[in-house]
Every structure is written in C-alpha cells, then in structure tokens.
Amino acid sequence: MTTMSSDGHSRRDFLFIATGTVAAVGGAATLVPLVAQMNPDASTIAAGAPIEVDLTPITEGQAIKVFWRGKPIYISHRTKKEIEEAQKVSLADLPDPQTDAQRVKKGHDQWLVLVGICTHLGCIPIAHQGDYDGFFCPCHGSQYDTSGRIRRGPAPLNLAVPPYEFVSDSKIKIG
Amino acid sequence: MSGNTSNHQGWPYNLKTEAGEPYVIPQYEPQNGVLRWIESRLPIGGLLFGTAVSFPTPRNLNYWWTFGGILSFMLVVQIITGIVLVMHFTPHVDMAFNSVEAIMRDVNYGWLLRYLHANGASMFFVAVYIHMFRGMYYGSYKAPREILWILGVIIYLLMMATGFLGYTLPWGQMSFWGATVITNFFSAIPIVGESVVTWLWGGYGIGNPTLQRFFSLHYLLPFVIAGVVILHIWALHVVGQNNPTGVEPRTVKDVVPFTPYATVKDMFFMCVFCVVFAWFAFYIPNYLGHPDNYIPANPGVTPTHIVPEWYYLPFYAILRSIPDKLAGVCALFGSILLLAFLPWLDTSKVKSATYRPLYRQFFWIFVATCFVLGWLGSKPAEGGYVLASRVLTAWYFIHLLVVLPILGFVETPKALPNSISESVLKKGSVAALVALVIGLAATFGMTNSASAQDHAPNPPAVKWSFSGPFGKYDRGQLQRGFKVYREVCQACHSLSLVSFRNLAEKGGPEFSIAQAEAVAAEYKVKAEPDDNGDVNDRPARLADRFPAPFANEQAARASNGGAYPPDMSVLAKARGYERGFPLFIADIFTQYQEGGPDYLVAVLTGYENPPAGFKLPSASSFYNKYFPGHAIGMPKPLSDGQVEYGDGAPATVDQYSKDVTAFLMWAAEPHLEARKRLGLQVLAFLIILSGLLYFTKKKVWNDVHA
Ligand code: FES
Numbered sequence: 001m002t003t004m005s006s007d008g009h010s011r012r013d014f015l016f017i018a019t020g021t022v023a024a025v026g027g028a029a030t031l032v033p034l035v036a037q038m039n040p041d042a043s044t045i046a047a048g049a050p051i052e053v054d055l056t057p058i059t060e061g062q063a064i065k066v067f068w069r070g071k072p073i074y075i076s077h078r079t080k081k082e083i084e085e086a087q088k089v090s091l092a093d094l095p096d097p098q099t100d101a102q103r104v105k106k107g108h109d110q111w112l113v114l115v116g117i118c119t120h121l122g123c124i125p126i127a128h129q130g131d132y133d134g135f136f137c138p139c140h141g142s143q144y145d146t147s148g149r150i151r152r153g154p155a156p157l158n159l160a161v162p163p164y165e166f167v168s169d170s171k172i173k174i175g
Numbered sequence: 176m177s178g179n180t181s182n183h184q185g186w187p188y189n190l191k192t193e194a195g196e197p198y199v200i201p202q203y204e205p206q207n208g209v210l211r212w213i214e215s216r217l218p219i220g221g222l223l224f225g226t227a228v229s230f231p232t233p234r235n236l237n238y239w240w241t242f243g244g245i246l247s248f249m250l251v252v253q254i255i256t257g258i259v260l261v262m263h264f265t266p267h268v269d270m271a272f273n274s275v276e277a278i279m280r281d282v283n284y285g286w287l288l289r290y291l292h293a294n295g296a297s298m299f300f301v302a303v304y305i306h307m308f309r310g311m312y313y314g315s316y317k318a319p320r321e322i323l324w325i326l327g328v329i330i331y332l333l334m335m336a337t338g339f340l341g342y343t344l345p346w347g348q349m350s351f352w353g354a355t356v357i358t359n360f361f362s363a364i365p366i367v368g369e370s371v372v373t374w375l376w377g378g379y380g381i382g383n384p385t386l387q388r389f390f391s392l393h394y395l396l397p398f399v400i401a402g403v404v405i406l407h408i409w410a411l412h413v414v415g416q417n418n419p420t421g422v423e424p425r426t427v428k429d430v431v432p433f434t435p436y437a438t439v440k441d442m443f444f445m446c447v448f449c450v451v452f453a454w455f456a457f458y459i460p461n462y463l464g465h466p467d468n469y470i471p472a473n474p475g476v477t478p479t480h481i482v483p484e485w486y487y488l489p490f491y492a493i494l495r496s497i498p499d500k501l502a503g504v505c506a507l508f509g510s511i512l513l514l515a516f517l518p519w520l521d522t523s524k525v526k527s528a529t530y531r532p533l534y535r536q537f538f539w540i541f542v543a544t545c546f547v548l549g550w551l552g553s554k555p556a557e558g559g560y561v562l563a564s565r566v567l568t569a570w571y572f573i574h575l576l577v578v579l580p581i582l583g584f585v586e587t588p589k590a591l592p593n594s595i596s597e598s599v600l601k602k603g604s605v606a607a608l609v610a611l612v613i614g615l616a617a618t619f620g621m622t623n624s625a626s627a628q629d630h631a632p633n634p635p636a637v638k639w640s641f642s643g644p645f646g647k648y649d650r651g652q653l654q655r656g657f658k659v660y661r662e663v664c665q666a667c668h669s670l671s672l673v674s675f676r677n678l679a680e681k682g683g684p685e686f687s688i689a690q691a692e693a694v695a696a697e698y699k700v701k702a703e704p705d706d707n708g709d710v711n712d713r714p715a716r717l718a719d720r721f722p723a724p725f726a727n728e729q730a731a732r733a734s735n736g737g738a739y740p741p742d743m744s745v746l747a748k749a750r751g752y753e754r755g756f757p758l759f760i761a762d763i764f765t766q767y768q769e770g771g772p773d774y775l776v777a778v779l780t781g782y783e784n785p786p787a788g789f790k791l792p793s794a795s796s797f798y799n800k801y802f803p804g805h806a807i808g809m810p811k812p813l814s815d816g817q818v819e820y821g822d823g824a825p826a827t828v829d830q831y832s833k834d835v836t837a838f839l840m841w842a843a844e845p846h847l848e849a850r851k852r853l854g855l856q857v858l859a860f861l862i863i864l865s866g867l868l869y870f871t872k873k874k875v876w877n878d879v880h881a
Binding site: 015016019022023026029032033034036037038039041042043044046047049057083 | 255259262263279280281283284285287288299340390442674676680706716717718860861863864870871874
C-alpha cells in the first residue's frame, strides 16, 4: 500500500492546517442554530411583555397571585401590623440583609410584590403562614417574613422583587 | 467487527505483497498507557482504526464511490435536524400545521432547520439513487457482495417509508391525501385489506391517531436505518469495496489505506454536494415541495391532482399504469423488491459495465426508463401518458427479468485487465455525471408541473424585489400592501398566523413599534375570562395575532355566497402554476420561486367579461382569466383609486395587486431576507472549503498518481 512520503512538508502542512481550520470553523458555526433554537422563541418573548394589574380589588390583609412570564407573582396588601413587623427587624438578624424600604416602592408601603418562587429549589411558598407571618415553603421548610425576606430554613436569599412600577396609585405594571 | 482470523490473510481481499507473501494489514497500536488499558478491555480503537483508517480501498475508485459517505452524512443531518424539529412540533391534527408554521416564524433559526430537513430528505434520495445506479453499472451486487446489496435495498425501503411518514407530519393537503392514497395500498390485500387499513389508521379514516403513530414511527425508523447501515458497512468491510474495473484487488499495489486517501476524497465531494444542498435549502427551498401542502389538511376536499414526492414518482407511475388495484400494488412493491434479486438475475460473471458493451447500453436505457417513468408519474393519468407508462413499466420488468438473465449468456465481454494497477480507465464519467444530474433535475421539476386539468394561461412574470439571491422586500411596498390588506382583503380573509409584533420586525414592513402598537390597538381580541367568568373584548397587543373577520368557517361561507375566503397567512406559498418543460429546469438555476406571487397578481388583475360561449356556473361566480376553471367565487376586489397611498405610488389595480401580493409573500415567508443573506455566506464558505479540500486531496493523492 502507498504510504505518505515526506517531501514538500511545509507547503503541504500549511494546506492541511488551513483546510482543517476552515472546516472546524464551519463545524462550529453549524452549532449556532442548533443551540439557539432552544432559547425562547419570538412568540414566547412577545408573550413575556409587561402586564398591568389593578390593585383595587385586593383588600387589606389579602395576597393574590398573578402570573407573569409563567412565574407566580404575589401581590400582598399588607396590614399595619405586617408593615411594622417588617420594618422593625434588625438587619443583623437577617441571613440576606435588606431593609423593608428596599423591597417596596416609596410611598406604597402597604404593597409587597414578590416573585413567589422559593430561593431554595423553586417551590411556591404559601402566604400568611409560618413563624414570621410571611411565607412558608412547604417543600423544605424555608420561612420568610412579612417583607418576603428569608429568616429560617435552607433557602439562601430573600424572595425576589420583580421589576414593576406604579402606573397610578391603584395600578402596577409588572415587567 | 472484523473476523480477526482473516486479518492475517490480508482481509478483505486476500491481498498479497509484491513479493507474493500474504499481506498483513497494519494493526492499531495504542499510543500510550491509558489507550492500551482501554484497548485491552474494549478494543474500540482497533475497531475504528480497522474500519476507517487502515481499511484497504481500491486505488481506482472514482467519484461515484463517494456517495456512500455522502449518504451517511445525510442520515446524520436528517437525524440531527429532525430531533431539533421535534422539540417544536406538535403531533396533533389541530396543531401540527400551525406548529410547523411557528417553527418557520418564531423559533430561532426554525426556518433554517425545517428547510434543511425537508430538502435534506430530497438530497438523501438524490444520493441514494446515484449510489444505487452506480452499484448497478459496476455490478457491485455480484458475489461476494450479495448481502451487502440486499442490506442496501432494505435501507432504501426504510428510507421510502421514513420519507413518506415525514411528509404527512406538516398536515397539509398533500400530507393528508398522500397518506390516504398510500395507506389505501393495503386495502388491495384480499379479504383482510380493509381491516389492515383500519388498523393502520387507528380509526375509520386518517385522523389524529394516524398522525400520532406516523410521528412515532417517523422518529423510530431513522435509527433502524442507522442500525442497518452499520450492518451494511460491516458487510462492506468483510468483502471489500468493488471498483470500476470489477476486478478484485490482488496485491498491495492495487489498494490505498482508507485514511487519508478515501477520507479526503469523500470529504471533498461531500462538500461539493453540500453546495447543491445549500442552493436548494437557502434559495429554492420550496422548489421540491407542493404549494398544496401549505394548505392545511382538509378531509373534505381532495386536491385536483395529487402527486407524491419526486422520489416516489417512477413507482407511482408503475402503480397507475396497471388498471387492476391488486396487480398495481403488487407491481409497485415488486418493482422495488426485484432489486434485491439482482445478484441472481444478472447472470454475467463480469461485474463492471465498462467491459460489457451490451449491458452498458441496456443499463442506460434502464436509467432513462426510470427517469421517464418518474416524469409520467407526475402527469395526470390520462391518454398518452397512461400508454407510455404501460410500455415503460413493461420494459422495467423485462429489463430485470429477461434482459439481465439472457445478457450474461449472449454477451461477449471485453478483455478484463489483469489487475487494477494495470487497468487504464477511460474517463467517461464526467459526461455521465452531467447526464445524470440533468436527469435528476428534470425529475425534480416534475413535481411542480403536475396540474394540467384546466387551460388557464400562465401568469405573466412580475419583477419582484425579493426574487433572486440578493432579493429583499421593498419596505414601502409592504407597507402599502398592508394598507390594501386592511382596507380591502381583511373584510373577508383572515391572516391568522401573523402577529402584530411581526409588523415591526426586521425584514418585514418595518413599522416602528409605536406604529405597530397603534395598529394592534384598533383590533379587538377576546380577553381572559374576568372574575364573573365573562369573556370581554380588549384591544389587541403586539403579541396577539390578527383576529379573523368571521367566527368560524360557516359564518364566513354564509357571508360570502357559500365560498370560503382562505386564510392569507401562507397563501403566497400555497398557490402556484405549472411551469412546464424546460422552464422548470431553468428555475433551479434562476432560483424562480415566485410562482405563487405571480399567480396572485394574475388573479387579482385577471377579471374580464366571459368570452362568448363561456357560461358561468352560478350568479355568485365571476369570470377570471387566470383562475383554474375561470369561475371564481370572489367578486373583483380591487378598483382604481380605492385605496389612498400617501407615498405617490399609483393608485391603480395593477399597483394594488403587486403591493398586496408582496405583503402576502412577506406574511408567508417572513424570514426570506435572513434566509438569502445566510445562504450567501454559507455558499461562499462551502465553495472556499471545497477548493481547499480539492487541493488537499490532490496533494494527498500525489504519490499514488505519480
Ligand atoms: S424549595 Fe422552598 S424550602 Fe426547598
């Protein structure tokens, strides 16, 4: 059988390397569509547009759940007592220190808006339950206070506050 | 995989060294301790080395031999794109069509993946037909390669089944009616036929159970094919490759190691093949399809002329040429199964047609027979076409059953060379390649040239800004077209696959977001049920689709004199007209894909007074020069001055027609610009890579040819 001879090494090597490189670049480029197709498609992104929620039907002491981008969002109309509890906690007691003021919109202390997904492993905590009167996650027992901050249990972080703003005193836009 | 003992005898050909000693193929030697450790426990390195590196390959293989590699490549392409498409496809009769459209519109690169998969199937068949004809020309099925050949026929059958199942999945008109016709083959079986068909359908007709099982099997079969391909390659490595002389290699001088020689040659030609593939997928992606398959499946209406995919056409012609149901189905299956018996039907001891002057002529007649049968398969089953199909069907069987057995006895073959290295092969293959490519191209085009039932003139060709390799939509035209749609067409026609957000997307009319929002706000859509359970209307948002003008088909018919104004989302791709020979061949090269738009403009401008003697079937139909059958249910929709343009474009029916058609083309193919842009990059890349591979191949083969 014929074997490769070694004359003309450098010119040959250059050609081989050039060909191999171009082929490798092409091969890598074909991965782009194969990977990109798994990202959210245009209709999913469009459906993730901001939503508006009317707050008027939510009575004091009530928490409702709405969905934005497929995630549960808690909107809690806090009572005086809940607000006070949330404000008087000393930051030193908190695993993820944050003041209540950092978690609500100025002048709208009574409205707490949270992504209702436990920061441990993704279960939905139950409102108005647990030792801190805030949220209790039934999966592994994480306890959140009336500001949605983690107080006890395996969750590392406070419940996230989604991007939102007040369009008027009684209407918010989430997203 | 290899039989280890035979290795010592120069497997696979009993090769001898130049000194006449048995030749021992180089064995895999692991480079380091880790590899040695693995190899002594799982000798996979040796297996791969023996299969793809040291395997002795006849040194005189021509480019026809690269199609085996190309086929493996296409199988991988189909499996990868297919797995990806399944992530977005919904196998349900109510959702399949729209989920395919969602792939085309919304999924990132979805249009690319679907067009690659759909055209990939055709390319797979192009390659398999070349591979099969090559085997026939060079007698590759003869001893000791009978099982190798039979495995190939099995793969081909599995491919046919897979292609058919896949074609039903988009659930368009051709999907539905193709599935109906093919499954009805089985109703020809005496006594149990009807039960078998009901069993295949999972119902009393084609329906959701059918779609779901076809989907399941379409996913399964490619992996079965991959399994049989492994057997095919295994058999190949036991008996070795045939070669253009048909004389088995005798000494090491007759062979070269698979790597790098065959590898680099295969890669070069694979790259050239990809240029053709890319041409189809990026520039004429719907050339091989049927406009009818962009119409959602309708169990109540059969398309006027149904045709299978081009790769089934010869067999379809055989089926139709026989006036008896059972005999027709038997002939169809028989024509394929007979191929498995070629090793015994061909009685000549000489393999290659190069040394068989008579067989060579019959071979080309047989190739021509298959092509013409393919062409006939695309024609309506009437008149001269039927007669021609019968003659050629008869010849197809005569060739296999009579000519081949007799030739072996009566033919005097030319003197065979003593060995491969001695042979001087004539380079006849270039002309043959050209002939075959043109022939294949011709068969392709048949699928588009199917309907001949009416005598409407061909629509005049309009000059479109979006035609050709650099085509782009004219934004102003799309915006005007949208105005025409809103002020005229929308009253009756829905546009249900288009969302308001699309109006602001790149590559479309490119309205601003604010403009698109304003448009959306003018439409009312159903809101979520409120707290009392009432469903109210709310203004549409960008994410919403255009609401339909009628609540359902019945309401639409009631308001339109019984006619159903079709949805316009993919209308521009769901219409077309017969191009005829030789235009349809030229269309491959000129990238003509505007049959739909040309037809739409022709219909919109084709209202005339009926010629003397033409009687309209009812008072609610109108004469149209270009509409098939001339009696259209839609009254002349456009008149001069009807829509006010702000940009100075003429307010004429002619201009309105072109503008609204351009808009509809965009609605049907919103990523056309991205497709053509990427196509150019891919083609440039492939051509550069082909060039590099060609020179690499030349360098590698230098010492062999010296
Ligand atoms: S998921 Fe909530 S505690 Fe584990």
